[in-house]
Amino acid sequence: MYTREAHPGEHVGAHHSVEDKLHNAALLRDEVGIRRPIVVDDLDGTSHLAYGGLPNMTWVIARGGTIVYKADWTSAANVEAFLARYVAGRSRRPASGVVAPYVTEQIEYRDLDRPAFYERLQRNGPRSYTEFKRAEAIWQERG
Amino acid sequence: MTYNYERFDEYVASGDEQREFAAFPSHLHAGESAPEITGVRLEDGATVQLSQDWARRPVVVEFGSFT
Numbered sequence: 625m626y627t628r629e630a631h632p633g634e635h636v637g638a639h640h641s642v643e644d645k646l647h648n649a650a651l652l653r654d655e656v657g658i659r660r661p662i663v664v665d666d667l668d669g670t671s672h673l674a675y676g677g678l679p680n681m682t683w684v685i686a687r688g689g690t691i692v693y694k695a696d697w698t699s700a701a702n703v704e705a706f707l708a709r710y711v712a713g714r715s716r717r718p719a720s721g722v723v724a725p726y727v728t729e730q731i732e733y734r735d736l737d738r739p740a741f742y743e744r745l746q747r748n749g750p751r752s753y754t755e756f757k758r759a760e761a762i763w764q765e766r767g
Numbered sequence: 768m769t770y771n772y773e774r775f776d777e778y779v780a781s782g783d784e785q786r787e788f789a790a791f792p793s794h795l796h797a798g799e800s801a802p803e804i805t806g807v808r809l810e811d812g813a814t815v816q817l818s819q820d821w822a823r824r825p826v827v828v829e830f831g832s833f834t
Binding site: 653 | 772774776780788791796797798801802822823827828834
């Protein structure tokens with residue numbers, strides 16, 4: 625789902641209309657090369673906010689509409705490993721003959737590739753980079 | 768809160784970003800019903816409801832933007 629622009633800049637800015645949003649979503653598809661289907665949220669972010677509004681979440685929803693995976697950051701490897709575990713777990717037939725679901729919560733670590741990220745910010749526009757550097761200073765001050 | 772903020776540094780300085788990340792762990796959980804996701808499918812401009820997809824099969828939803 626395509627959301628608000630996390631790091632608006634001179635070239636790829638904040639959305640003022642649905643047309644802006646559709647235009648930037650097409651950039652994501654064409655320039656970044658996303659081949660998964662893209663669904664564009666409304667201008668107010670109704671669906672995005674219903675899920676917490678974070679910039680790069682992944683959720684897995686089982687057939688029937690139950691949430692089975694929630695992550696505040698997307699790791700394709702983590703999602704893939706979860707899906708394999710989930711599918712295998714559901715279809716397993718243990719000696720007892722039954723399986724039961726249980727819930728886990730973990731902390732995982734991701735690679736912070738700042739140079740590559742800064743390059744993407746520059747693509748959005750120089751102020752996107754400058755504003756992120758200011759944000760880093762704010763985070764540092766807060767500890 | 769302005770959803771479509773113009774400046775990332777002001778969004779962070781306002782505390783909105785901090786509040787959103789802090790609220791996330793207690794917002795929706797595995798085992799709960801997924802809220803509806805409605806939007807415009809980029810490939811054909813159709814308005815879609817993902818509940819129609821997850822009624823039939825599992826759905827992986829990644830949220831994101833250009834950056």
